[in-house]
Amino acid sequence: MSVKERLTRDQMAAIAAQHLEPGWVVNLGFGMPAFVSNFIYPEMSIILHAEHGLLGYGPVAPPELEDLDTTNATGDFVTLLPGAAVMHHADSFAMIRRGLIDCVILGAYEVDSEGSFANWKVSVDLPRGLGDALGGAMDLAQCSKQVYIMMEHTTADGRPRLVKQLSLPVTAIRVVKLVVTDLAVLAMTDKGFELQAHAPGYTVEEIQALTEIPLLVSPDLRPAV
């Protein structure tokens, strides 16, 4: 009997990176998605956009190349690639709102069967309009061309995060195109979420048992790694 392991955060990040198209302008959200930048290689020609107005940043800078004014959105010092540009905050979000971001990768608490998701408020005792963490997620999720979600498949106590209906305040409605969890890769089709890849050793039934949404299964279902 083998011990099954869920996908690691790095494996999830690599999978998400594999779903980026050459030349895309990509924004990486806080948390798990930030690690996708470790798997974006020069030959992919991806242009990374950071919400505070930095376009064309590259890998995290080693200490000797740190520039105290050049950070990504999570505050790490980054290098700049040829063709990088700086803009102020309103121009950065103008770029986002206008739809120049081809893909945003965000974390989430829950995703529903229609591709709506919640990722800004768990503390439901806070007043309406106030949440735990609302940064650029709504602008990005409502206006980017693609929304990918990276999240754990279940909560700490084993409940599904892929749900029929969101129990938490929504971030954006019917926008999610791809979900990468530590058990599965799911793509939104016109008939709903389709399971495309699975963590090695996990069967469709096991994954479905941890998912509230009935999943379509891709004819090309394969191990995620």
Place this chain on the structure above:
Amino acid sequence: MLPKIYGSIDEIVADIPDGAVIMVGGFGPVGYPFNLMAALYRQTATRLTFISNAGATFGRKGPIDFIHFYDQGRVAKFIGVGVGSGHPSYPSPLERLVREGKVEAEQVPQGTLAERIRAAGAHIPAFYTPTGVGTEIAEGKECREFNGRGYILEHALHADYALVHAWKADTMGNLVFRRSARNFNVIMAMAGDCTIVEVEEPIVPAGELDPDQIHTPGPWVQRLVQIPPDGIKKLNVREWRERLFNERRLAQVARSQEQSGEKAQ
């Protein structure tokens, strides 16, 4: 009118009164006006409304930030992005104060915050944005359709004062920012009725800055001050985080040693 150049960082904020609405630049510690905030803290103004992304976000052990004003009970309201800590199990100090009814907070999606500030600077009293349609953020706001898509009405966000951190300035108030330290500073300089700027490099005579390189033209700026030699020009975020992390680890180790020492006795 030319900006006034101050010789002292304490003098430049000395007349900020109780009840002032103050915009504070920066995205976390990058482009944050450390020295103006420290000087404001040394002064006694209270019942303040702060408008900002999130503050420097190093907490109590970090440089002067909103937390220090909260601890002194000097804040009536915070308007910005960083209301919660992002970790529901560990509420932020502001969340606690909101729950206790001591501080008011208004959380604004980051793009909407940026555009509300820019709009105030540009004398656009209100505008429609797609951001937040269908969410809690849209509640109580006018909604209208344009070209078959829903938008919500948002209003310009004004401030009595804008505290801005710039890289270079000249005597006419023209400002240049550096890399990601630009962020909110340009638009807050526009929106503030009185824009107060701390400058890293020596303030140069008019004519030395290349007109093509200027991010904020002089008329937006009312007051300038050179950051003093013992002030903060830039912070090494990574070193600060490591130091704070190590301090916490050492404190944890010390606590557990005490506990095991007590048990042994």
